[in-house]
Amino acid sequence: MIVVGLTGGIGSGKTTVANFFKELGIPVYIADDAARNLMNTSKKIKKEITELFGPESYTENLPNRKYIASQVFNDQEKLNLLNNIIHPAVAADFEKWKAQQDAPYVIYEAAILFEKGGNKKCDYTLLVTAPHEEKIKRIKTRDNNSKEDIEARMNNQWSDERKLKLADFSIQNLQLEQTHRDVENLHAILLKARKN
Ligand SMILES: CC(C)(COP(=O)(O)OP(=O)(O)OC[C@H]1O[C@@H](n2cnc3c(N)ncnc32)[C@H](O)[C@@H]1O)[C@@H](O)C(=O)NCCC(=O)NCCS
Numbered sequence: 001m002i003v004v005g006l007t008g009g010i011g012s013g014k015t016t017v018a019n020f021f022k023e024l025g026i027p028v029y030i031a032d033d034a035a036r037n038l039m040n041t042s043k044k045i046k047k048e049i050t051e052l053f054g055p056e057s058y059t060e061n062l063p064n065r066k067y068i069a070s071q072v073f074n075d076q077e078k079l080n081l082l083n084n085i086i087h088p089a090v091a092a093d094f095e096k097w098k099a100q101q102d103a104p105y106v107i108y109e110a111a112i113l114f115e116k117g118g119n120k121k122c123d124y125t126l127l128v129t130a131p132h133e134e135k136i137k138r139i140k141t142r143d144n145n146s147k148e149d150i151e152a153r154m155n156n157q158w159s160d161e162r163k164l165k166l167a168d169f170s171i172q173n174l175q176l177e178q179t180h181r182d183v184e185n186l187h188a189i190l191l192k193a194r195k196n
Protein backbone atom coordinates (compact mmCIF):
# COMPACT_ATOMS: atom_id res chain seq x y z
CA MET A 1 0.00 0.00 0.00
CA ILE A 2 1.41 3.38 -1.01
CA VAL A 3 1.23 5.95 1.80
CA VAL A 4 1.20 9.64 0.87
CA GLY A 5 1.98 11.92 3.82
CA LEU A 6 0.02 15.17 3.58
CA THR A 7 1.21 18.02 5.75
CA GLY A 8 1.16 21.79 6.12
CA GLY A 9 1.32 24.38 8.86
CA ILE A 10 -1.70 25.47 10.84
CA GLY A 11 -4.25 27.10 8.51
CA SER A 12 -2.49 26.08 5.28
CA GLY A 13 -5.56 24.10 4.20
CA LYS A 14 -4.34 20.52 4.52
CA THR A 15 -7.72 19.20 5.67
CA THR A 16 -9.34 21.02 2.74
CA VAL A 17 -6.86 19.29 0.39
CA ALA A 18 -7.41 15.95 2.17
CA ASN A 19 -11.14 16.30 1.53
CA PHE A 20 -10.51 16.80 -2.20
CA PHE A 21 -8.64 13.45 -2.22
CA LYS A 22 -11.55 11.87 -0.34
CA GLU A 23 -13.94 13.08 -3.07
CA LEU A 24 -11.76 11.16 -5.56
CA GLY A 25 -12.32 7.98 -3.53
CA ILE A 26 -8.96 7.93 -1.74
CA PRO A 27 -8.99 6.82 1.92
CA VAL A 28 -7.80 9.61 4.19
CA TYR A 29 -6.50 9.28 7.77
CA ILE A 30 -6.48 12.56 9.71
CA ALA A 31 -4.01 12.38 12.61
CA ASP A 32 -5.56 15.40 14.43
CA ASP A 33 -8.95 13.63 14.47
CA ALA A 34 -7.44 10.32 15.54
CA ALA A 35 -5.54 12.04 18.36
CA ARG A 36 -8.75 13.74 19.46
CA ASN A 37 -10.64 10.44 19.43
CA LEU A 38 -7.91 8.64 21.38
CA MET A 39 -7.80 11.40 24.00
CA ASN A 40 -11.57 11.07 24.39
CA THR A 41 -11.65 7.29 24.70
CA SER A 42 -8.36 5.88 26.01
CA LYS A 43 -8.20 5.49 29.80
CA LYS A 44 -4.42 5.10 29.57
CA ILE A 45 -4.03 8.44 27.76
CA LYS A 46 -6.38 10.17 30.19
CA LYS A 47 -4.33 8.85 33.11
CA GLU A 48 -1.00 9.95 31.57
CA ILE A 49 -2.28 13.43 30.65
CA THR A 50 -3.83 13.95 34.08
CA GLU A 51 -0.56 12.92 35.75
CA LEU A 52 1.29 15.43 33.57
CA PHE A 53 -1.05 18.45 33.65
CA GLY A 54 -3.18 17.90 36.75
CA PRO A 55 -6.87 17.06 37.27
CA GLU A 56 -8.04 20.21 35.45
CA SER A 57 -6.90 18.65 32.15
CA TYR A 58 -10.06 16.51 32.04
CA THR A 59 -13.63 17.54 32.85
CA GLU A 60 -15.83 14.49 33.32
CA ASN A 61 -14.31 12.14 30.78
CA LEU A 62 -13.36 14.70 28.15
CA PRO A 63 -10.05 16.56 27.79
CA ASN A 64 -10.06 20.28 28.47
CA ARG A 65 -8.32 21.12 25.19
CA LYS A 66 -8.13 24.88 25.79
CA TYR A 67 -6.38 24.30 29.11
CA ILE A 68 -3.97 21.71 27.68
CA ALA A 69 -3.19 24.05 24.76
CA SER A 70 -2.43 26.86 27.25
CA GLN A 71 0.08 24.54 28.96
CA VAL A 72 2.01 23.29 25.93
CA PHE A 73 2.34 25.75 23.06
CA ASN A 74 4.63 28.09 25.03
CA ASP A 75 6.58 25.27 26.69
CA GLN A 76 8.48 22.97 24.34
CA GLU A 77 9.36 20.48 27.08
CA LYS A 78 5.70 19.99 28.05
CA LEU A 79 4.66 19.80 24.39
CA ASN A 80 7.24 17.03 23.85
CA LEU A 81 5.86 15.11 26.82
CA LEU A 82 2.31 15.43 25.44
CA ASN A 83 3.50 14.40 21.96
CA ASN A 84 5.22 11.36 23.49
CA ILE A 85 1.90 10.25 25.00
CA ILE A 86 -0.19 10.77 21.88
CA HIS A 87 2.02 10.11 18.84
CA PRO A 88 2.80 6.41 19.51
CA ALA A 89 -0.93 5.74 20.05
CA VAL A 90 -1.78 7.52 16.77
CA ALA A 91 0.97 5.61 14.92
CA ALA A 92 -0.41 2.25 16.13
CA ASP A 93 -3.97 3.30 15.25
CA PHE A 94 -2.85 4.32 11.74
CA GLU A 95 -1.20 0.92 11.13
CA LYS A 96 -4.45 -0.83 12.10
CA TRP A 97 -6.48 1.49 9.84
CA LYS A 98 -4.06 1.06 6.92
CA ALA A 99 -4.33 -2.73 7.06
CA GLN A 100 -8.09 -2.42 6.47
CA GLN A 101 -7.83 -0.21 3.35
CA ASP A 102 -8.09 -1.38 -0.23
CA ALA A 103 -7.03 1.44 -2.57
CA PRO A 104 -4.16 2.33 -4.92
CA TYR A 105 -2.83 4.69 -2.22
CA VAL A 106 -3.90 6.25 1.07
CA ILE A 107 -3.39 9.73 2.52
CA TYR A 108 -1.92 10.22 6.01
CA GLU A 109 -2.62 13.82 7.07
CA ALA A 110 -0.56 15.25 9.93
CA ALA A 111 0.38 18.80 10.91
CA ILE A 112 3.87 17.92 12.13
CA LEU A 113 4.91 15.16 9.73
CA PHE A 114 8.50 16.26 8.98
CA GLU A 115 9.08 17.65 12.48
CA LYS A 116 8.51 14.21 14.05
CA GLY A 117 10.04 12.05 11.28
CA GLY A 118 6.65 10.65 10.19
CA ASN A 119 7.71 11.32 6.58
CA LYS A 120 10.10 8.33 6.84
CA LYS A 121 7.10 6.02 7.00
CA CYS A 122 5.58 7.55 3.85
CA ASP A 123 6.33 6.65 0.25
CA TYR A 124 5.66 10.22 -0.92
CA THR A 125 5.02 13.53 0.81
CA LEU A 126 2.81 16.45 -0.16
CA LEU A 127 3.15 19.87 1.44
CA VAL A 128 0.31 22.41 1.42
CA THR A 129 1.46 26.02 1.74
CA ALA A 130 -0.15 29.44 2.10
CA PRO A 131 1.21 32.89 3.02
CA HIS A 132 1.71 33.55 6.76
CA GLU A 133 -0.93 36.29 7.07
CA GLU A 134 -3.46 34.26 5.08
CA LYS A 135 -3.01 31.28 7.48
CA ILE A 136 -3.58 33.56 10.47
CA LYS A 137 -6.67 35.11 8.88
CA ARG A 138 -8.19 31.66 8.15
CA ILE A 139 -7.62 30.30 11.66
CA LYS A 140 -8.86 33.49 13.33
CA THR A 141 -12.09 33.12 11.33
CA ARG A 142 -12.38 29.35 11.91
CA ASP A 143 -11.41 29.06 15.59
CA ASN A 144 -11.75 32.62 16.88
CA ASN A 145 -8.15 32.35 18.23
CA SER A 146 -5.87 35.32 18.87
CA LYS A 147 -2.90 36.01 16.57
CA GLU A 148 -0.60 35.30 19.55
CA ASP A 149 -2.12 31.85 20.13
CA ILE A 150 -1.86 30.97 16.46
CA GLU A 151 1.76 32.15 16.29
CA ALA A 152 2.59 30.12 19.42
CA ARG A 153 1.52 26.98 17.51
CA MET A 154 3.39 28.10 14.39
CA ASN A 155 6.54 28.46 16.48
CA ASN A 156 6.33 24.72 17.17
CA GLN A 157 6.16 23.92 13.46
CA TRP A 158 8.84 24.18 10.78
CA SER A 159 8.66 26.96 8.16
CA ASP A 160 7.29 26.24 4.68
CA GLU A 161 10.78 26.97 3.26
CA ARG A 162 12.33 24.22 5.39
CA LYS A 163 9.60 21.70 4.56
CA LEU A 164 9.60 22.54 0.83
CA LYS A 165 13.17 21.22 0.63
CA LEU A 166 11.96 17.80 1.83
CA ALA A 167 8.55 17.41 0.20
CA ASP A 168 8.08 15.37 -2.99
CA PHE A 169 5.10 17.48 -4.05
CA SER A 170 3.65 20.80 -2.95
CA ILE A 171 0.45 22.73 -3.51
CA GLN A 172 0.11 26.43 -2.84
CA ASN A 173 -3.46 26.72 -1.55
CA LEU A 174 -4.76 30.17 -2.53
CA GLN A 175 -7.68 29.88 -4.99
CA LEU A 176 -9.74 26.81 -4.11
CA GLU A 177 -10.54 26.04 -7.79
CA GLN A 178 -6.82 25.91 -8.58
CA THR A 179 -6.14 23.74 -5.52
CA HIS A 180 -8.86 21.37 -6.68
CA ARG A 181 -7.23 21.09 -10.14
CA ASP A 182 -3.81 20.58 -8.52
CA VAL A 183 -5.21 17.68 -6.46
CA GLU A 184 -6.75 16.08 -9.57
CA ASN A 185 -3.42 16.34 -11.42
CA LEU A 186 -1.51 14.87 -8.50
CA HIS A 187 -4.06 12.08 -8.15
CA ALA A 188 -3.36 11.06 -11.78
CA ILE A 189 0.38 10.97 -11.00
CA LEU A 190 -0.10 8.98 -7.79
CA LEU A 191 -2.30 6.39 -9.51
CA LYS A 192 0.75 5.55 -11.65
CA ALA A 193 3.29 5.76 -8.82
CA ARG A 194 5.21 2.80 -7.44
CA LYS A 195 6.02 2.07 -3.82
CA ASN A 196 9.12 4.05 -2.84
C1 LIG B 1 -2.99 20.69 22.66
C2 LIG B 1 -4.29 20.21 22.09
C3 LIG B 1 -5.16 19.50 23.13
C4 LIG B 1 -5.07 21.45 21.55
O1 LIG B 1 -6.26 21.05 20.95
P1 LIG B 1 -7.04 21.99 19.89
O2 LIG B 1 -8.40 21.39 19.74
O3 LIG B 1 -6.93 23.42 20.32
O4 LIG B 1 -6.24 21.87 18.52
P2 LIG B 1 -6.19 20.68 17.44
O5 LIG B 1 -5.76 19.40 18.09
O6 LIG B 1 -7.47 20.65 16.66
O7 LIG B 1 -4.98 21.13 16.51
C5 LIG B 1 -5.11 22.26 15.66
C6 LIG B 1 -3.77 22.58 15.05
O8 LIG B 1 -2.81 22.94 16.09
C7 LIG B 1 -1.52 22.54 15.66
N1 LIG B 1 -0.95 21.51 16.60
C8 LIG B 1 -1.61 20.54 17.30
N2 LIG B 1 -0.75 19.76 17.98
C9 LIG B 1 0.48 20.23 17.69
C10 LIG B 1 1.79 19.84 18.08
N3 LIG B 1 1.98 18.79 18.87
N4 LIG B 1 2.84 20.56 17.60
C11 LIG B 1 2.65 21.61 16.77
N5 LIG B 1 1.43 22.03 16.36
C12 LIG B 1 0.37 21.36 16.81
C13 LIG B 1 -1.70 21.89 14.28
O9 LIG B 1 -1.55 22.82 13.26
C14 LIG B 1 -3.13 21.40 14.32
O10 LIG B 1 -3.68 21.15 13.06
C15 LIG B 1 -4.05 19.22 20.87
O11 LIG B 1 -3.61 19.94 19.75
C16 LIG B 1 -3.04 18.12 21.18
O12 LIG B 1 -3.34 17.24 21.95
N6 LIG B 1 -1.83 18.21 20.56
C17 LIG B 1 -0.76 17.26 20.83
C18 LIG B 1 -0.93 15.99 20.06
C19 LIG B 1 -0.74 16.17 18.59
O13 LIG B 1 0.38 16.34 18.10
N7 LIG B 1 -1.83 16.10 17.82
C20 LIG B 1 -1.75 16.29 16.42
C21 LIG B 1 -1.66 15.09 15.57
S1 LIG B 1 -0.99 13.63 16.15
Ligand SMILES: Nc1ncnc2c1ncn2[C@@H]1O[C@H](COP(=O)(O)OP(=O)(O)OP(=O)(O)O)[C@@H](O)[C@H]1O
Nearest residue numbers: 009010011012013014015016138142173174175176
Ligand atom coordinates in the same frame (compact mmCIF):
# COMPACT_ATOMS: atom_id res chain seq x y z
N1 LIG C 1 -7.90 28.39 -0.43
C1 LIG C 1 -8.63 28.82 0.61
N2 LIG C 1 -9.21 30.03 0.60
C2 LIG C 1 -9.94 30.47 1.66
N3 LIG C 1 -10.16 29.75 2.79
C3 LIG C 1 -9.60 28.54 2.84
C4 LIG C 1 -8.81 28.01 1.78
N4 LIG C 1 -8.37 26.77 2.13
C5 LIG C 1 -8.87 26.53 3.36
N5 LIG C 1 -9.61 27.60 3.78
C6 LIG C 1 -10.30 27.71 5.10
O1 LIG C 1 -9.28 27.96 6.07
C7 LIG C 1 -9.54 27.24 7.27
C8 LIG C 1 -8.35 26.29 7.54
O2 LIG C 1 -8.35 25.27 6.54
P1 LIG C 1 -8.07 23.76 6.95
O3 LIG C 1 -8.87 23.37 8.14
O4 LIG C 1 -8.19 22.93 5.71
O5 LIG C 1 -6.52 23.93 7.33
P2 LIG C 1 -5.55 22.99 8.13
O6 LIG C 1 -4.21 23.17 7.53
O7 LIG C 1 -6.10 21.61 8.13
O8 LIG C 1 -5.63 23.67 9.57
P3 LIG C 1 -5.22 23.09 11.03
O9 LIG C 1 -3.78 22.79 10.98
O10 LIG C 1 -5.57 24.18 11.96
O11 LIG C 1 -6.13 21.92 11.26
C9 LIG C 1 -10.86 26.49 7.08
O12 LIG C 1 -11.88 27.21 7.67
C10 LIG C 1 -11.00 26.43 5.55
O13 LIG C 1 -12.34 26.38 5.15
